[in-house]
Amino acid sequence: xxxxxxxxxxxxxxxxxxxxxxxxxxxxxxxxxxxxxxxxxxxxxxxxxxxxxxxxxxxxxxxxxxxxxxxxxxxxxxxxxxxxxxxxxxxxxxxxxxxxxxxxxxxxxxxxxxxxxxxxxxxxxxxxxxxxxxxxxxxxxxxxxxxxxxxxxxxxxxxxxxxxxxxxxxxxxxxxxxxxxxxxxxxxxxxxxxxxxxxxxxxxxxxxxxxxxxxxxxxxxxxxxxxxxxxxxxxxxxxxxxxxxxxxxxxxxxxxxxxxxxxxxxxxxxxxxxxxxxxxxxxxx
Numbered sequence: 680x681x682x683x684x685x686x687x688x689x690x691x692x693x694x695x696x697x698x699x700x701x702x703x704x705x706x707x708x709x710x711x712x713x714x715x716x717x718x719x720x721x722x723x724x725x726x727x728x729x730x731x732x733x734x735x736x737x738x739x740x741x742x743x744x745x746x747x748x749x750x751x752x753x754x755x756x757x758x759x760x761x762x763x764x765x766x767x768x769x770x771x772x773x774x775x776x777x778x779x780x781x782x783x784x785x786x787x788x789x790x791x792x793x794x795x796x797x798x799x800x801x802x803x804x805x806x807x808x809x810x811x812x813x814x815x816x817x818x819x820x821x822x823x824x825x826x827x828x829x830x831x832x833x834x835x836x837x838x839x840x841x842x843x844x845x846x847x848x849x850x851x852x853x854x855x856x857x858x859x860x861x862x863x864x865x866x867x868x869x870x871x872x873x874x875x876x877x878x879x880x881x882x883x884x885x886x887x888x889x890x891x892x893x894x895x896x897x898x899x900x901x902x903x904x905x906x907x908x909x910x911x912x913x914x915x916x917x918x919x920x921x922x923x924x925x926x927x928x929x930x931x932x933x934x935x936x937x938x939x940x941x942x943x944x945x946x947x948x949x950x951x952x953x954x955x956x957x958x959x960x961x962x963x964x
Contacts (some may be wrong), residue, residue: 680752686698686958690758690938693819695742695748697764700806701773703734721778721788724795729771730754733808733918743817750818758821761814765826765843765865766803773799782828789840802843808851811859815852821860822884824848827943830867830887844879849880862906868944872897888913888942892931904936909957911941917953 681692698716702708707719721727746761753759768786775784806912811822827864829841845863852859865875865883874885877898886907899905913924928939939961945954 680749681752683757683836686954688757690760691749691753692760692762692823693742693746693814697769698772698848699739699742699770700734700803700810703736703805704802704806705729705731705735705736706773712841715778716772718773718776720784721799724792727795727799730799730802732802732805733868734809738809741814742748743813746814746817746819758923759819760809760821761805761819762824762825763810765824765841766800766807766827766848767832767840768826768828769803769807770796770799770840771828782831786831786836789836791918799838802842804847804851805881808848808855811848811852811856811861815856815859821862821882822852823862823864826863826865828867829865830869834874837865837868838874841865841868842875844880845875849911853880864906870894876902883936883938885940886942890942892927896931900932900935900937904938906940908942909940911946911949914941914953914957915946917950917956921957922960925957929961937964942947 682688682693696716698708698718701718709717711717721730746759750759771782771785772778774788775782807824811824816823824845826841826845829837832840849861852861860882861882862883862885863875863879865872866887867883867889868875869890872884872890872895881903883904884899885905886899886905888908888910890908892908895905895908907928909924909928913921
């Protein structure tokens with residue numbers, strides 16, 4: 680609520696780390712100060728069999744309780760967003776036990792043990808479908824599926840491990856909540872984003888900061904609303920560089936259905952005054 684009250688944002692995101700799903704599936708999850716998450720790594724196919732097939736509802740219950748508490752506090756004009764990590768991205772952390780630069784452990788596992796990896800993805804599809812459905816029932820207005828590591832996959836694997844699982848989640852959520860509004864975000868997809876949009880029944884798609892804006896405007900925004908794509912480092916830098924990048928995003932996308940946002944998450948060290956500067960420029964202040 681604090682940033683919504685301070686900056687009058689048009690949407691509020693209920694943030695709960697994407698690793699709550701592995702946690703709810705019985706995997707041990709911890710966080711190391713200054714380094715990030717640590718999980719029990721999945722080293723061999725036998726380890727996949729140890730992953731619970733269904734989520735522990737008690738682990739996720741506080742998230743739904745929070746939605747029910749926050750929803751009445753939001754102005755009617757503010758969209759309330761829920762989200763989850765896409766199965767591929769969540770699986771990369773479960774395989775490696777931590778974040779890695781290129782997600783090589785998960786990519787190798789998928790090549791060497793495709794049957795076991797598919798079994799893990801299938802578990803995550805079911806868990807994510809249940810999770811997003813419950814968020815919508817609890818009161819969020821729309822949900823977003825974050826595939827942060829989609830961009831490390833070559834085309835055939837992108838189809839199998841990013842598009843197909845996401846498609847199953849969308850279909851499952853809509854069976855439960857027919858009018859569910861869903862945003863997809865395959866970071867780093869590049870030109871494969873066109874295939875992603877073609878295959879998935881999305882209401883909008885997120886754009887990372889590296890995508891060519893001309894391509895995105897012509898081939899993506901002509902089909903559906905887009906969200907993005909200011910470089911988080913531009914927001915961190917501030918000053919004239921921030922002004923230039925903000926203007927460039929607005930010029931590229933502002934004439935068609937568009938949600939101004941960052942091209943990924945905000946960096947913790949970002950000065951508040953830079954956020955204020957950006958918002959003033961967007962709003963023409």
